[in-house]
Amino acid sequence: MKIVVPIKRVVDYNVKVRPLSDQSDVDLNNVKMAMNPFCEIAIEEAVRLKEAGTATEVIAVTVGTSASQEQLRTALALGADRAVLIETDVLLEPLAIAKALAKVIEKEAPKLVILGKQAIDGDNNQTGQMLAALLGYGQATFASELSIDGDTASVTREIDGGLQTIKVNLPAIVTTDLRLNEPRYASLPNIMKAKKKEMDIQPVDGLGIDVAPRLELLSVEPPATRQAGIKVDSVEELVGKLKNEAKVIS
Amino acid sequence: MSTLVIAEHDNSNLKPSTLNTLAAATAVGASVHLLVAGKDCQSVADACAAVEGVEKVLLADDDAYENQLAESVATLIQSVASNYTHILAPATTFGKNVLPRLSALIDVQQISEITEVLSADTFKRPIYAGSCIATVKSNDAIKVITVRATAFDPVSAAGGSGAIEALGSAGASSLSSFVGEEIAKSDRPELTAASIVISGGRGMQSGDNFHLIETIADKLGAAVGASRAAVDAGFVPNDYQVGQTGKIVAPDLYIAVGISGAIQHLAGMKDSKVIVAINKDEDAPIFQVADYGLVADLFVALPELAEAL
Numbered sequence: 001m002k003i004v005v006p007i008k009r010v011v012d013y014n015v016k017v018r019p020l021s022d023q024s025d026v027d028l029n030n031v032k033m034a035m036n037p038f039c040e041i042a043i044e045e046a047v048r049l050k051e052a053g054t055a056t057e058v059i060a061v062t063v064g065t066s067a068s069q070e071q072l073r074t075a076l077a078l079g080a081d082r083a084v085l086i087e088t089d090v091l092l093e094p095l096a097i098a099k100a101l102a103k104v105i106e107k108e109a110p111k112l113v114i115l116g117k118q119a120i121d122g123d124n125n126q127t128g129q130m131l132a133a134l135l136g137y138g139q140a141t142f143a144s145e146l147s148i149d150g151d152t153a154s155v156t157r158e159i160d161g162g163l164q165t166i167k168v169n170l171p172a173i174v175t176t177d178l179r180l181n182e183p184r185y186a187s188l189p190n191i192m193k194a195k196k197k198e199m200d201i202q203p204v205d206g207l208g209i210d211v212a213p214r215l216e217l218l219s220v221e222p223p224a225t226r227q228a229g230i231k232v233d234s235v236e237e238l239v240g241k242l243k244n245e246a247k248v249i250s
Numbered sequence: 251m252s253t254l255v256i257a258e259h260d261n262s263n264l265k266p267s268t269l270n271t272l273a274a275a276t277a278v279g280a281s282v283h284l285l286v287a288g289k290d291c292q293s294v295a296d297a298c299a300a301v302e303g304v305e306k307v308l309l310a311d312d313d314a315y316e317n318q319l320a321e322s323v324a325t326l327i328q329s330v331a332s333n334y335t336h337i338l339a340p341a342t343t344f345g346k347n348v349l350p351r352l353s354a355l356i357d358v359q360q361i362s363e364i365t366e367v368l369s370a371d372t373f374k375r376p377i378y379a380g381s382c383i384a385t386v387k388s389n390d391a392i393k394v395i396t397v398r399a400t401a402f403d404p405v406s407a408a409g410g411s412g413a414i415e416a417l418g419s420a421g422a423s424s425l426s427s428f429v430g431e432e433i434a435k436s437d438r439p440e441l442t443a444a445s446i447v448i449s450g451g452r453g454m455q456s457g458d459n460f461h462l463i464e465t466i467a468d469k470l471g472a473a474v475g476a477s478r479a480a481v482d483a484g485f486v487p488n489d490y491q492v493g494q495t496g497k498i499v500a501p502d503l504y505i506a507v508g509i510s511g512a513i514q515h516l517a518g519m520k521d522s523k524v525i526v527a528i529n530k531d532e533d534a535p536i537f538q539v540a541d542y543g544l545v546a547d548l549f550v551a552l553p554e555l556a557e558a559l
Contacts, residue, residue, distance in 0.1 A: 016513060017378040026382050094350070095359045122377055123494070124362045129320065129350035138425030139320055141347050144488070154429065158488055159343040160497070161440070162433040166319065168426040178478075178495055179488055214359035218372065218385040226520060229541035231532075235554040238526065238544050246524045246541065248446070248503040249470060249559070 001148070002057045002110040003046040006101050006131075007039035007075055009068040010121040019220040026220050035071040038116025040078070041176040044183040045146060046114050047079035054148050057081050059108060063092060063100045069199065076194035077186035083199045086207065094122070096211035098130035103207045105135060110171060112153065117142050117175040128175035138168035144179040251280035251370065254308075256327065256339040256348065259286065259294040261316070264301075266443050267340035269404035272301060274397040275338050276405060277367035281305045284412070285330070287323050289316035295414050302405045304412040314422035318344065321423035324351035329420045331356050331392060335370070341396035342442075353394040360394040361386060365401035379494040380517035399442065400500035400521060434489055441492070444473035446503045447522070449492055450485070451477035451515075453508020453529065453548055457485040462552040463507060469559045475499065475519075477509045493518035508548045511536030528552075 011017055012034040020027045035043075049055040060075035062068045063086040072083035086100045105113060118125035132139035140146075140155035144163065147154045148170075157164045158177040168174075186194075204211060232238045242249045253275045258265040268284075275282045283306045284298045295309040308330065314322045327348070331337060337352065339345035341363040353360035365383070366374035372387045373395065441447060448470070450463045460474070467474045475497070476490040492499055494517040504522035509515060511527070511534055519525070520539055527540035530547050537543040544551060 011378070013514075017381045019382050026378065093359050095354060095357070098354060118495075120379065120494070122362075123379065124350075124360070125346050126350035126353065126360055126362060129347065130354035132320075133324065133351040133354035136425075138423070139347075139351065140426065141320070142343060157343075159431075160442070160489070162431065162489055164431045165429040166426050167429055169424070172425075177488075178482075214388065214390050215361065216387040216389065218387055220377075220382050220384050223376065223380055223383050223520075226525075226539045228538045229525075229543065231537070231543045231545060233544075235544065235546075235551055235558055238542055239555070239558045241542055242503070242524070242526070246503070248524050 001055045001112065002059065002108065003049060003055045003112045003114060004059050004061055004105055004108055004110040005042045005046045005075070005080065006061045006113070006115050006127070007043065007071055008036045008062060008119045009033055009064050009071040010036045010119050013037055013120055019222055023219045023221055025217060033067070035074050036116050036119045038118060038176050040183040041178070041180050042114040042116050043075050043078050043080060044181045045176060048181065049148065050079065059084060059110070061101060061104050062086070063097045063204065064088060072199060073194050074186060076197045077191045078184065082197055085199065085201045086204050087201055088204045092211050093213055093215060094124050094126040095130055095214065096209070098127050098134055099209040099211065100204055100207055101131050102134040103209065112170060112172060112174065114174045114176060117177055128173050132173040137171055137173050139173045140166055140168045141175040142177040143174050144177050146174055146180065251335045252333070253278055253280045253282050253336040253338060254330065254334040255282060255284050256337070256345065257284050257286045257294065257298055258340050258342060258344045259288060259291060261288045261291045262293055264294050264297045266404060267342050267399040269301065269407060270399035270402045271338050271340045271397045272303065272405045273402035274364065274367055275336070276303055278336050278370055280335060283308060285327065286310070287315040287318060287326055289313055297407070299412040299414050300410050301407055301412070302409045304410045307412050307414045308417040309414055310417040310419060312419035314419050317428035319423065319426050319428060320347045320351050321425045322420070323348050324355055325423065326420040327352045328355045330417065334392060336393045336395065338395045338397055341398050345396045349394055349396050356392060358390045358392050358394045359388070360396070361388055362396050363398045364395055365398050379513050380520070381513060398498060400498050434487065438467055439471065439473045441473045441475055441490070441497050442499055445501050446470050446472035447475050447492070447499050447501045448472050448505040448507065449475035449477060449509060450480055450507050451509030452479040452483060454480060454485055460486060465556045466552065466559065469556065477515045506536050506540070507552065509536055510534045511539065
């Protein structure tokens, strides 16, 4: 069984992102980039399925600029067998990314596609579901448990208020939630080995899809700031303030 | 112009997030219809018809929609999508699951988790865990939008007199099937709907110690939440998680106990009206957003607080 794992290059989760001074976009000059954390979980799950003998090949794919090769190498170091970069000059919107991924998946014909549930840059939470629609596959989003049984996958999903278990026919799209697994770190020998693994780079223009943006970004501003309040000295004073000043408890 | 709002429900009750989503729909300015897809869910349709400002309720009552799986529901919405200029759903795990699928089926770039409606085609939404707020304009003919419930005050559940119209089934999808559900049962209010939330972080040190928080929650009628650190450490289940990757809450009072205040957590609670932080580290970033900060050992402060309430 072949597994395709689409990943994304994003700003490292420790970076505090700010708007540019002219508020035209976010300021990404000289910030540290990394693989989206949910994508690391997706790679880990695919690699574990391979280690368990369920999967035979894991293919990491991304749609992004040339710099995304760095994150594909990370995926290879974590255990993916080969990588595909659909190269673009600019960052695409989720629908365009899903269309590009659909082309790759039609060609690769995997049994399973595992993606992160959202990228921590745009926080859109769309690509996996869109990809499922474009391919006509079933979808199991926000997975905290995944098991493969013949031609179906059984997936436990994190939903508001609890857990839901569904079965999806393969091929299917699974998106990862935080608790699915704890990703490993790449070892030095595996980082060295990853440099020799195959990476196929294709321009997005060759796919024959419409990637024109549908949204216009008019501005990016900092969020309304909260003023730090006061420090109280005791629980008694705190309760007094909440009752008499803030009037939020009675 | 008319707007379709996808109702979130459990086949017997309408979820409150639908009322917040309707507030966003009202702000768009078009006439508002509600879609109820479920099984044996007439009572939900009746509740929807009574909601302020709802002109029409489309009721698709069919086996195919019993568990509201994304494949069947997205196809159903697609069957009526061309009648609308806007299609909205709450940005809950239900809306987040279904709407992007619909969006791709009708070739639209969805706008996720809006927090403000500026005009019929322009919206504000947080990006980078709320570190920045983007203003985006959609050039798609149909706007597909998920709505952050806490950013909109709910419309009234009464006073409306919408007509209920039956909508034919678009057929059941065989791509996926429902196996089971474990919904945490609690006498406390739901995290996203509670007017008071008290959350614990890594400083709680263990799941057992959460009883200190629960005691106070029960005195205040509050919901119990947690930071991602507390969830990752296995103290409490993931559905307690408040933050970028968990639930977004904006109660009247938010009490953060033993929580340092990572950006990730602040993204989920900084719109609360009043924030209280209890932490023994006086330099913890949580104090920068707290209205009232108490630098104290939580194992001393929590029993005192329980006593004082």
